[in-house]
Amino acid sequence: MDLSAINPILLLASLMVAATPILLAATGELIAEKAGVLNLGVEGMMIFGAICGFATAVETGSPWLGFLAASVGGAVLSLLFVILTQLALANQVASGLALTLFGLGLSALLGQGYVGVKPPPTPDLHIPGLSQIPFVGEILFTHDVVLYFSIVLVALVWLFLRSTRAGLILRAVGENHDAAHALGYKVVLIRSLAIVFGGACAGLGGAYISLVRVPQWTEGMTAGVGWIALALVVFASWRPWRVLIGAYLFGGITVLQLNLQAAGVAIPVEYLAMSPYIITIVVLVLLSRDKARAPAALGRIFHASS
Amino acid sequence: MxxxxxxxxxxxxxxxxxxxxxxxxxxxxxxxxxxxxxxxxxxxxxxxxxxxxxxxxxxxxxxxxxxxxxxxxxxxxxxxxxxxxxxxxxxxxxxxxxxxxxxxxxxxxxxxxxxxxxxxxxxxxxxxxxxFYEGRAVQGTIAGEMTESNIVGYIGSYPIPEVIRGINAAFLAARAVNPDVEFKIVWAYTWFDPAKEADAAKVLIEQGADVILQHTDSTAPQAAAQAAGNVITFGQASDMSEYAPRPRVSSIIDNxxxxxxxxxxxxxxxxxxxxxxxxGINEGMVGIGEISDAVPAEVKEKALALKDSIAAGETHPFTGPINKQDGSVWLEDGETADDGTLLGMNFYVEGIEGSIPN
The missing domain is CATH 3.40.50.2300 (Response regulator)
Known part of the structure; x- marks a missing residue:
């Protein structure tokens, strides 16, 4: 065993990178679920965002246009879900699964010309002054903009849900759509916007994998991250900061266990390999011992005349 | 009815x-x-x-x-x-x-x-x-010659005999040309998960590895090595020539x-x-992808000589004396491994650190 081989600065830095795609996708899904919509298509929107972002970044040479295209791509794909569940009143679970399958297939088709291509690098943001602080500065202030944006987004979503009138309306729609409708709020419109926001976030998360974390395009490269994001929203009991804790725990332990393996720590590898799942679940379950519960209208179909 | x-x-x-x-x-x-x-x-x-x-x-x-x-x-x-x-x-x-x-x-x-x-x-x-272990021996030779940190990172998928055989073959060949080389092995517990494979490669690089061998299916570790700079890799299962001449310096191609x-x-x-x-190599089912110019000529020559010798049946990658990890004798001097033991291989050879997950 040689723990000194693990560099804590690099460990913490790669932890944040590993957590960001999950965090982005989960934050988007949180808003959708708070509005009462269960969208199981996160994986499909992520992978679609991954290829949209990758292709655009390669073609234009700009990672920023890539990230923009990724969120637009995710949002466009989520419009399909809007049409199915909000206009055609289809079952949300089935529509979400269909969206995942569709996204995986469509991205594989679009990505055929991009296998083995190298994307333009996403520059790190060296915040003047702050990044020169020893240790802390290197860990916290030398990442790319999207990583910081994901944290800011969590804060904004938290503020939005907690202290704004629009956030209150969104929650009302998610708790009791009939009452919200009776008060004159446009349930379908609000839910549609929430779904599109979720799609944009998932697309951004996908592009973070294909442009920063790996960086390359491979078919099926999200490999289940979308499903982890979905589970995370539930275990975080629909609270933004808990989603952040969960994502960093999961990403962090995933990277940490690989580090421990490489350093030859005498813990059986099977336990290390399952530790991210177990520890994340245990911590979030302990955190949510209070009266946390799902939005009351989650997954239910709203029809104005019923 | x-x-x-x-x-x-x-x-x-x-x-x-x-x-x-x-x-x-x-x-x-x-x-x-x-x-x-x-x-x-x-x-x-x-x-x-x-x-x-x-x-x-x-x-x-x-x-x-x-x-x-x-x-x-x-x-x-x-x-x-x-x-x-x-x-x-x-x-x-x-x-x-x-x-x-x-x-x-x-x-x-x-x-x-x-x-x-x-x-x-x-x-x-x-x-x-x-x-595949015949190809791993060729890779191990190049890895042992090329490493400067003397740390070779190995991304394993699942601890099954085929993967363990590959680790042993690469390690023996690397030690034969470089007695100081060490292997760091990480088990990803997946055949295909680009993000995780990239993470595993990054972790190994952070811990000092300048050669990455992979036994997982995607090209993600190649991309991670490319981003890191001074690291070499080998194509796995396919040529992965899109990452040549660096980081990918050679490959095992399944035909x-x-x-x-x-x-x-x-x-x-x-x-x-x-x-x-x-x-194996002889029948053409295992191909060795072109060794790129990033490899010095004499190392390339050595690797190709080993390849030819294996193909001709003159060299077996598992030729004694070889001890198991615990120090017990596996093969006596000059003895070669039989297929039965190779197919069920569930032990590391002497010199590899760490234990195999069950």
């Missing part, structure tokens, strides 16, 4: 009807893959083999495939569906498809099955694999096409028999 016999007679009736419609003229060949065909590695090469069958026999065959099939019960479902769909020959191309293949083969005695990298056979189930064509021919001629094939 119970439900099963009803089902059987329905299938027979369907078969007769289909036979009458002359649909039986074509030989149907099915494939199930563990990853997507676009993985750029393992599954990609199996799909190249499938396309070679179509190329060879044209209209006389019809091939189908299902990709990204999970190892386990899901595989059994897909295989059953394929067999019911009239497949004559089915290739199952991942170690974890072993038990599903055997189970489904029992239910369809007239369908021929070919399982890659496994060890369970039946009258209608053959197994086939390639001696399944000749075998797939031969077995399809056997089914067409009615001469198919259950068999067990384990071919």
């Amino acid at each position: 119970n439900r099963r016999s009803l089902l059987t007679s329905a299938i027979v009736a369907f078969g007769l009807a289909a036979g009458g419609a002359a649909a039986q003229d074509k030989t149907k060949v099915g494939f199930i893959y563990v990853g997507p065909v676009g993985d750029g590695g393992w599954t990609y090469e199996h799909n190249v083999g499938r396309l070679a069958i179509e190329e060879e026999f044209g209209d006389a065959v019809e091939t189908t495939y299902v990709e990204s099939v999970a190892e386990g019960p899901d595989a059994e479902r897909v295989l059953t569906q394929m067999a019911l769909g009239g497949a004559d020959l089915i290739f199952t191309t991942s170690f974890g498809f072993m038990d599903p293949t055997i189970n489904v083969a029992k239910k369809f005695p007239d369908v021929k099955f070919e399982h890659a990298t496994g060890y369970k056979r039946a009258d209608n189930v053959s197994t086939y694999s390639a001696r 399944w096409a000749p075998y797939y064509i031969e077995r399809t021919k056997a089914v067409m001629d009615g001469t198919w028999e259950s068999s067990d094939v384990w071919h």
Whole structure:
């Protein structure tokens, strides 16, 4: 065993990178679920965002246009879900699964010309002054903009849900759509916007994998991250900061266990390999011992005349 | 009439009807893959083999495939569906498809099955694999010569004999040319998960490795090594030449096409028999991708000499004296490993740190 081989600065830095795609996708899904919509298509929107972002970044040479295209791509794909569940009143679970399958297939088709291509690098943001602080500065202030944006987004979503009138309306729609409708709020419109926001976030998360974390395009490269994001929203009991804790725990332990393996720590590898799942679940379950519960209208179909 | 016999007679009736419609003229060949065909590695090469069958026999065959099939019960479902769909020959191309293949083969005695990298056979189930460890020895030679930090990182998938064999072969070859070299091994517990594979590569690089060997299917570790800079890698299963000349300095290429064509021919001629094939560099099932200019000429020469010597049968990558990790004697001086031990290999050789997960 040689723990000194693990560099804590690099460990913490790669932890944040590993957590960001999950965090982005989960934050988007949180808003959708708070509005009462269960969208199981996160994986499909992520992978679609991954290829949209990758292709655009390669073609234009700009990672920023890539990230923009990724969120637009995710949002466009989520419009399909809007049409199915909000206009055609289809079952949300089935529509979400269909969206995942569709996204995986469509991205594989679009990505055929991009296998083995190298994307333009996403520059790190060296915040003047702050990044020169020893240790802390290197860990916290030398990442790319999207990583910081994901944290800011969590804060904004938290503020939005907690202290704004629009956030209150969104929650009302998610708790009791009939009452919200009776008060004159446009349930379908609000839910549609929430779904599109979720799609944009998932697309951004996908592009973070294909442009920063790996960086390359491979078919099926999200490999289940979308499903982890979905589970995370539930275990975080629909609270933004808990989603952040969960994502960093999961990403962090995933990277940490690989580090421990490489350093030859005498813990059986099977336990290390399952530790991210177990520890994340245990911590979030302990955190949510209070009266946390799902939005009351989650997954239910709203029809104005019923 | 119970439900099963009803089902059987329905299938027979369907078969007769289909036979009458002359649909039986074509030989149907099915494939199930563990990853997507676009993985750029393992599954990609199996799909190249499938396309070679179509190329060879044209209209006389019809091939189908299902990709990204999970190892386990899901595989059994897909295989059953394929067999019911009239497949004559089915290739199952991942170690974890072993038990599903055997189970489904029992239910369809007239369908021929070919399982890659496994060890369970039946009258209608053959197994086939390639001696990847021969290629690993060539990689190990280059790795041992090229490393400056003397730390070689190895990304394992699952702790099965095939992967352990590859680690041992690479390690022995690396130690033979560089007595100070050490291996750091990380188990990803997946065949295909680009993000995780990239993480594993990054972790190994952060801990000092300047050579990365991978036994997972995607090109993600190559991308991670490229981003890190001064690190070399090897293509796995496929040439991965898009990452040449650096980081990818050479590769192991799985060449399944000749075998797939031969077995399809056997089914067409009615001469198919259950068999067990384990071919290496000599038969062409294991190819060594071009060694790039990033490798010094004398190292390249050494690696190619080893390759030729293995192909000619003069060198066996596991030639004694070799001790097991615990120090006990495995092979005496000059003794070579028998296939039985290699196929069930569940131990590290002396000098590798760490233990194999159960």
